[in-house]
Amino acid sequence: MRTRILIASLSVLLISAACSKEEEKPEPRFPQELIIDGERFPMEAGFIMHFPDANASPYSQEMVLYTEGISIDYDSTGFPSGVKGHGYFLAFEAWSSDSLGLAEGVYRLDTARSPFSLGLSSLNPVVFNNSDLWFILQSAEFEVIRDGETYTIVGVAKDENDLDIQFSYQGSLDFHRER
16 A cells, blocks of 8 residues: 555656646747858857947948857957957948947948948858958848847848858847957
């Protein structure tokens, strides 16, 4: 009799534990990735470089997003000066109405230098610390949503070799002002 009660009690505990684990499902994490013609690369981080020689709105800023395997070098003033490692980075010359970051909105490749336009933009593979290879983007579009210091960026592009590029990133973007 004790054995049956013990087995029944254990069964109830196991069923309760299984049900509570199903209820504690983690929320899906925002996909942070670069996809090049279907091949996925986890996105690591990003930053924005502001160029004050264009002091009137719209402001000239370069947004860089990079994959895992990349590290950033900085000069003596703390300004990004290079990359090393193995991976990819995307670089976008963006024109923003916000002097301290990218304003919310949809940015498109367009040389008009108006708010929400993109100038020279590229996909850059980094192999054995060499980042000399650049693929110019022939088309590019991304949306920026901001919640305080958190950016959500989702975009698509096509490079000069007609490769389809998709990217998504959510997190902060370090801000660097060129001196």
